[in-house]
């Protein structure tokens with residue numbers, strides 16, 4: 217069993233991005249600048265946004281954090297987005313999800329200028345991705361492709377089951393892996409809450425992407441020997457024995473699945489850190505595209 221080490225791979229990627237930033241500076245070009253909008257005080261979202269700001273520091277980007285209270289109106293958020301759209305110094309920005317319930321997420325994501333949409337969530341970028349045109353790939357699926365490629369996991373002609381059809385992970389993952397591209401050319405099945413014969417499907421799968429958000433859902437009896445497992449789930453489970461007061465659980469029951477796997481991502485330290493690294497890569501790309 218080989219661990220697909222997202223912590224190590226993301227650190228390598230950050231070194232590569234740091235070198236690219238130094239090169240931009242040498243050429244007298246602009247320093248990439250990422251902005252992040254956080255609405256509310258959800259603990260996990262705060263952790264992720266802080267990690268994004270820290271990653272910017274590490275690779276030599278400028279960053280701006282716009283921290284808004286939970287009760288922020290949709291109108292105020294749209295105004296902040298417009299300010300970032302028209303601010304020439306900002307190369308790319310993200311609105312951290314999920315948003316509070318009173319805000320229409322789709323309306324917000326559609327307000328982001330597609331050229332600055334380094335999350336790749338705007339319909340223009342989703343459409344371009346689907347048509348295999350240059351776009352910003354959503355960071356989590358992009359990070360998974362990068363892990364598969366760097367660890368030379370064969371995907372061509374393989375049976376892939378993606379469990380989950382979210383706009384952020386499951387749906388784009390299924391599209392990207394079915395495309396003619398590195399870490400693509402696979403035969404992809406998308407399973408979801410209405411799928412009736414899930415175990416039949418997962419037992420056939422060469423690669424399983426678990427992105428349904430149910431902790432330790434995928435167990436050893438559901439996978440075949442030699443399977444590759446990508447665990448996208450990160451759920452905080454209360455645990456008073458831990459310093460943080462919680463432990464992190466993936467969607468995969470690691471203890472029973474790992475012994476049957478040829479490759480598997482851990483949680484933490486798998487897909488999560490890759491998400492941050494690929495956001496940095498998209499921001500670099502946004503900056504390079506501008507100049």
Ligand SMILES: Nc1nc2c(c(=O)[nH]1)N[C@@H](CN(C=O)c1ccc(C(=O)N[C@@H](CCC(=O)O)C(=O)O)cc1)CN2
Nearest residue numbers: 263264310311312313314335355484485486488489491
């Ligand atoms: N605007 C966006 N919102 C959200 C995205 C996104 O890509 N753009 N994805 C997720 C959350 N996410 C990034 O924002 C994210 C999730 C997890 C990690 C990560 O590094 N996890 C660590 C554990 C960290 C911890 O909780 O202690 C790991 O897996 O090792 C980074 C980013 C939803 N929202």
